[in-house]
């Protein structure tokens with residue numbers, strides 16, 4: 001039998017992503033010991049009832065003690081505070097990583113706190129659902145999905161290679177890029193689409209001339225898809241927009257310009273403009289399907305288990 005990749009993995013935050021990681025570590029025998037830590041006792045108890053780890057801690061400092069791999073799976077707005085809290089307790093040579101949907105701000109917030117003896121390898125699995133909490137995780141979540149690593153210029157390549165091996169063992173395909181590029185790409189493929197979903201569902205909810213009942217009763221599948229996205233965790237997405245502000249605003253400006261030209265085409269009966277765009281976008285969708293990146297079954301047949309408890313805003317902590 002081969003030795004596990006890591007001796008002790010500390011999972012900080014045990015929601016959708018943290019619990020899916022726990023299940024993968026267990027299924028793949030990727031660590032000898034999994035230490036789980038989260039801030040709320042109730043969440044920790046749920047994680048324990050689900051058997052996600054080997055030890056459970058309310059103090060992150062205790063969980064990271066002697067860990068050779070530490071992964072933060074918490075809203076991006078709290079990564080800096082957690083880095084500050086764990087820094088004095090990190091073992092020499094520990095690899096510290098995260099799974100945040102934004103990379104530049106997470107690096108900016110965490111890096112100043114981490115000791116030089118730790119290796120920082122930021123990561124972002126492009127895999128998720130609208131559900132949250134420890135019961136929402138499932139072992140197949142990362143299978144055949146991308147995981148982007150954004151190592152720093154001075155990160156030890158051996159640590160990057162180890163994190164790559166970890167994600168590959170979870171079933172992901174790994175790519176490396178700069179944090180800045182990551183944030184621009186994700187702004188258009190993930191962050192702005194989520195904002196559009198939140199906005200359109202909000203607009204429908206606020207209409208005076210169409211009742212809420214009608215919105216529910218007559219919602220066609222397109223609108224239903226928006227409502228799924230708009231059911232995503234409020235804390236997580238608030239933090240994404242506040243921390244990837246510049247890239248999101250840049251992409252929103254382009255989006256607004258393109259929307260204005262569609263408005264113009266509709267107003268002036270310019271069917272060619274509409275038809276040309278819709279033809280191009282159909283080809284993009286077909287390309288996604290051919291590349292095998294269509295999930296279409298975001299929950300892999302699981303029932304909803306969302307527990308969207310409100311987390312305090314960064315300023316409230």
Ligand SMILES: NC(=O)C1=CN([C@@H]2O[C@H](COP(=O)(O)OP(=O)(O)OC[C@H]3O[C@@H](n4cnc5c(N)ncnc54)[C@H](O)[C@@H]3O)[C@@H](O)[C@H]2O)C=CC1
Pocket residue numbers: 012013014015016017018037038039040043073074075076078082099100101102124125126127128129130131132133134233236240311
């Ligand atoms: N949900 C998704 O589809 C994806 C999320 N991500 C990223 O993963 C991270 C975690 O997201 P999820 O697992 O979906 O969220 P979640 O809401 O399911 O879990 C978050 C966990 O963090 C804990 N937490 C919150 N504040 C904390 C604090 N101050 N100290 C310790 N623990 C704290 C919560 O109690 C919970 O256990 C976020 O940064 C998000 O951007 C990345 C890819 C996909």
Ligand SMILES: O=C(O)C(=O)Cc1ccc(O)cc1
Pocket residue numbers: 100101125126127128129130190229298
């Ligand atoms: O549920 C969906 O459709 C998602 O888009 C999941 C998701 C959310 C955030 C990420 O950073 C990555 C993936």
